[in-house]
Amino acid sequence: DTEVTQTPKHLVMGMTNKKSLKCEQHMGHRAMYWYKQKAKKPPELMFVYSYEKLSINESVPSRFSPECPNSSLLNLHLHALQPEDSALYLCASSQLLALGRQFFGPGTRLTVL
Amino acid sequence: SQQGEEDPQALSIQEGENATMNCSYKTSINNLQWYRQNSGRGLVHLILIRSNEREKHSGRLRVTLDTSKKSSSLLITASRAADTASYFCATVESGGSNYKLTFGKGTLLTVNP
Numbered sequence: 001d002t003e004v005t006q007t008p009k010h011l012v013m014g015m016t017n018k019k020s021l022k023c024e025q026h027m028g029h030r031a032m033y034w035y036k037q038k039a040k041k042p043p044e045l046m047f048v049y050s051y052e053k054l055s056i057n058e059s060v061p062s063r064f065s066p067e068c069p070n071s072s073l074l075n076l077h078l079h080a081l082q083p084e085d086s087a088l089y090l091c092a093s094s095q096l097l098a099l100g101r102q103f104f105g106p107g108t109r110l111t112v113l
Numbered sequence: 114s115q116q117g118e119e120d121p122q123a124l125s126i127q128e129g130e131n132a133t134m135n136c137s138y139k140t141s142i143n144n145l146q147w148y149r150q151n152s153g154r155g156l157v158h159l160i161l162i163r164s165n166e167r168e169k170h171s172g173r174l175r176v177t178l179d180t181s182k183k184s185s186s187l188l189i190t191a192s193r194a195a196d197t198a199s200y201f202c203a204t205v206e207s208g209g210s211n212y213k214l215t216f217g218k219g220t221l222l223t224v225n226p
Binding site: 004006041042043044045048050055056088090092097099100101102103104105106107109 | 154161219
């Protein structure tokens with residue numbers, strides 16, 4: 001299985017809602033990543049987990065809260081988002097942290113009203 | 114900050130023609146990778162070239178790397194309509210920031226049937 005899955009595919013939420021994005025991989029990868037991508041822009045790194053521990057937080061606002069319950073799962077908890085947070089959120093994994101190729105999921109299209 | 118800068122930003126060709134995209138970067142790198150993204154979807158890894166390599170092939174893809182000029186090119190031969198996508202170069206820096214991919218702005222390739 002060389003696939004990264006993400007749910008939901010689409011999400012619409014109000015600024016007062018709490019929601020979560022989920023990401024799963026069964027390739028035995030020990031590094032997982034969250035990216036944010038605005039339209040016609042490249043992906044921007046948000047968080048990096050290595051061996052289920054948060055390694056990197058790229059100065060992301062606290063309204064985004066990542067969680068790695070186990071080596072296969074990665075969540076992104078959302079609370080009190082702003083309309084400018086509307087974007088495609090991509091999850092990725094790699095065998096180990098850094099250097100190698102990353103496997104990306106299809107993304108969650110988030111719209112904040 | 115954006116490490117890679119692709120050129121051109123958009124490219125439109127006929128099926129069967131070759132497509133060449135260029136990428137420039139600023140710092141010392143461990144490797145450079147190319148990814149493809151179909152509209153609104155996840156990224157697909159195409160090829161990785163290490164800093165000590167000059168050229169690499171994969172099917173219809175040919176990638177070159179010139180570390181003295183800090184540039185890379187991606188050539189897609191005998192293009193097909195299915196190659197229509199955005200193409201991103203991504204660098205992994207050597208040294209302290211080797212945990213992250215830094216993406217360029219991307220080239221939007223349109224292959225007309």
